[in-house]
Structures are given as C-alpha cells and as structure tokens.
Amino acid sequence: MQTVSDVMNTNVQVISPEATLHEAAQHMRDGDFGVLPVGDMDNLIGIITDRDIVVRAVAEGMDINTPVRDAMSEQIVFVNQDDSLEDAARLMSDHQIRRLPVVDADDHLVGIVSIGDFAVESSDLAPVTEALSDISTPT
Template sequence: MQTVSDVMSTDVQVISPDATLQEAAQKMRDGDFGVLPVGDMDNLIGIITDRDIVVRAVAEGMDVDTPIRDAMSKQIVFANQDDSLEDAARLMSDHQIRRLPVVDEDHHLVGIVSLGDFAVESSDLAPVTEALSEISTPT
C-alpha cells in the first residue's frame, strides 16, 4: 500500500503570517505553486492559497501590504505521512481541497501532497478520480 510520504513533495516553502500578500504572491509566482503553509516558529498556523489572495483579499479590497494572517485559512486540514493515499484523497474530497500539508508524528510539516502528485506517482487512480469528482462538485 502506498502512503502519502511515497508521493508527497518535500520541497515545501513556509511563509510567516507577518509577510504581506504581495510577498506570498511573489513566492507563489517564483516557485510556480499555488499554496503556502503559514508558519510561526515551528508551528503550522494556517495556509494561504492563490485563491485566498484573490477571493478573500483582493475581492475584499485588501492592500498588497496586508499581512497574510488577515487572509489565510486558519482551519488546516492535513494528512499524516503514514496515511494511505486513499485516506488522503478522502480528506481532500471531504474538504474540497486540492493540496494537503503533510505532517509527521510530532505534527511537524514534512511535505505537501496534491491531486497531481497522486496522478503522477500512484498506480491506483481510483481514489484520485473520486476525489477530483467530489472537489469539483459545487457546494
């Protein structure tokens, strides 16, 4: 059975909650990714996505100098590195998210996994197909 740690990306950048929305957007652009875990010291305290920047921040008239903490999602859904791909896909489906931070047994961030990682690395695409279908269904 494949686990999340088999397919996750371990090259994860974390951004401070005090960084600005502009800094987050620049990091996402430069790294070609759409999500940044938000950390304070050794704690994962939130997550910000490109969608958060547009839908929460820009649409609400926030300035580019607004701290990330004002636009980030504070409820973090995460997977454990030993979770099965099916369990992680179920989490994504249940919460309608496409990317999932991955933590170790001490709850330290060790990676991030996306539906794309499943599709590229997994030999069983059924959980991915089901998760994508659920995520894409309007709420």
C-alpha cells in the first residue's frame, strides 16, 4: 500500500501571516505552485491559495499590501504522512480541494501532496479518478 509520504513534495515553503498578498503571489509565481501554508516554521495557522488571492482579496478590492492573514483560509484540512493515498484522496473529495498539507506524527509540516502527485506517482489510479471527479463537481 502506498502512503502519502511516497508521493508528497517535501520542498514546501511557508509564508508568514504578516507577509503581503503581493509577496505570496510572487512566491507562488517563482516556485510555480498554487498554495502556501501560512505560519512560522512548522506551526500552521492557515493556508493561502492562488484562488484565495483572486476570490477573497482581488475580487473584494483588497490592496496587494494586505497581509496574507486577511485572505487565508483558517480551516486547514491536512493529512498524515503515513495515511494511505486512498485516505488522502477521500479527504480531497470530501472537501473539494486539490492539495493537502502533510504532517508527521507530531503534527509538524513535512510536505504537500496534490491530486497531480497521485496521478504521476500512484500505481492505483482509481482513488485519484474518483477524487478528481468529486473535486470537479460543483457544490
């Protein structure tokens, strides 16, 4: 059985809640990713996505110098590195999200896993296909 740690990306950047939306967008652009955990070191307090920046910030007229804290999602859905890919796919389906922060047994951030990681690395695509279908279904 493959676990989340088999497919996760361990090169994770964390952004401060006091950083600006402009800085977050630059990190996303430069790193070619669409999500940043928010916190200090491995203590997560939120998550910000490229979609959060557009839908919560830009669409609401927030300035690019607005702190990340004002646009981030505080409800963090995460997965343990030892969880199965099926469990992670189920979480993604249930919450209609494409990326999950990955924590260790002590709840410290150790990676990020995306639906794309499953598709590239997983030997069983059934959970991925089901998760993607559920994620893509409008609520």
